[in-house]
Amino acid sequence: MALTIGVDIGGTKIASGVVTEDGRVLDRALRPTPADSPELVADAIADAVAELARRHAVEAVGLGAAGFVDETRSVVRFAPNLAWREEPLRKKVAELVGLPVVVENDANATAWGEYRFGAGRGESHVVCVALGTGIGGGVVLGGELYRGRWGMGGELGHMQVVPEGLPCGCGNHGCWEQYASGNALVRRARVNAAADPSSAVRLLELAGSPDAIVGQHVTDAARDGDAAALAAFEFLAGWLAQGLADLAAVLDPGCFIIGGGVSGAADLFLDQVRADYAARLTGRGHRPLAGIRAAELGPAAGMVGAADLARVR
Numbered sequence: 670m671a672l673t674i675g676v677d678i679g680g681t682k683i684a685s686g687v688v689t690e691d692g693r694v695l696d697r698a699l700r701p702t703p704a705d706s707p708e709l710v711a712d713a714i715a716d717a718v719a720e721l722a723r724r725h726a727v728e729a730v731g732l733g734a735a736g737f738v739d740e741t742r743s744v745v746r747f748a749p750n751l752a753w754r755e756e757p758l759r760k761k762v763a764e765l766v767g768l769p770v771v772v773e774n775d776a777n778a779t780a781w782g783e784y785r786f787g788a789g790r791g792e793s794h795v796v797c798v799a800l801g802t803g804i805g806g807g808v809v810l811g812g813e814l815y816r817g818r819w820g821m822g823g824e825l826g827h828m829q830v831v832p833e834g835l836p837c838g839c840g841n842h843g844c845w846e847q848y849a850s851g852n853a854l855v856r857r858a859r860v861n862a863a864a865d866p867s868s869a870v871r872l873l874e875l876a877g878s879p880d881a882i883v884g885q886h887v888t889d890a891a892r893d894g895d896a897a898a899l900a901a902f903e904f905l906a907g908w909l910a911q912g913l914a915d916l917a918a919v920l921d922p923g924c925f926i927i928g929g930g931v932s933g934a935a936d937l938f939l940d941q942v943r944a945d946y947a948a949r950l951t952g953r954g955h956r957p958l959a960g961i962r963a964a965e966l967g968p969a970a971g972m973v974g975a976a977d978l979a980r981v982r
């Protein structure tokens with residue numbers, strides 16, 4: 670069975686693993702990310718790959734990188750959380766490891782992993798939406814990853830949903846990720862708790878003060894019935910549903926997969942997302958409803974997807 674290595678390169682750690690053709694992770698190697706130096710990042714990737722290649726006969730390496738990757742899957746043009754600027758990552762790592770290498774945007778790799786081996790199995794048209802600090806997006810259409818003309822497609826979190834809305838790290842205002850990400854959930858919970866502490870008794874008991882609220886507090890308080898925490902999830906669900914309905918108007922996917930850290934609390938908001946989505950979808954009542962499912966592979970999705978993309982390079 671052909672084995673490949675998938676590497677998920679994040680802002681703090683480089684997670685690599687040996688992956689089988691059916692998406693199982695056989696072995697892993699972890700390194701911290703030397704975020705300030707592109708040279709040291711390439712060295713750390715090569716070091717982890719060499720460690721795994723000593724233990725397994727591998728054919729190729731797929732890198733999932735948190736940045737804008739060009740259409741040839743070779744160069745990281747820009748990365749918000751790493752020092753990459755026009756970084757020839759494919760060439761650099763291939764020279765160091767002596768194996769074929771492909772580079773993919775990390776959200777695309779995650780979407781591919783879920784499409785092949787997770788919640789998107791058996792579907793042909795899949796939109797993956799990862800809710801974390803922002804919103805990561807990946808789109809599979811007709812069984813192929815959709816990258817766009819220059820590799821910049823699928824940045825779903827930066828659709829402008831509110832003209833002149835909240836400022837976004839990308840420099841624009843009103844981006845979807847300011848309303849429907851993990852960070853947006855926490856911000857909303859803080860606002861709710863500060864505006865009406867009597868509605869946030871459990872939330873404030875857990876966090877201490879509105880400013881100290883983090884995601885886990887919101888989830889735990891919502892499970893305990895805290896009104897402010899539940900209202901924050903309702904806010905998230907409404908904006909998430911609106912964005913999915915807009916995406917369906919353009920892409921008409923068979924299913925949406927909701928991943929990222931917030932998806933661990935999917936039971937608290939996915940039913941509302943499904944209901945709001947059905948109520949807002951254009952052509953509703955005259956078209957099938959796309960499935961809206963929680964991701965299945967968890968944090969390994971990016972690694973598994975990158976490894977599989979290396980196989981089909």
Ligand SMILES: [Zn+2]
Nearest residue numbers: 827837839844
């Ligand atoms: Zn933005």
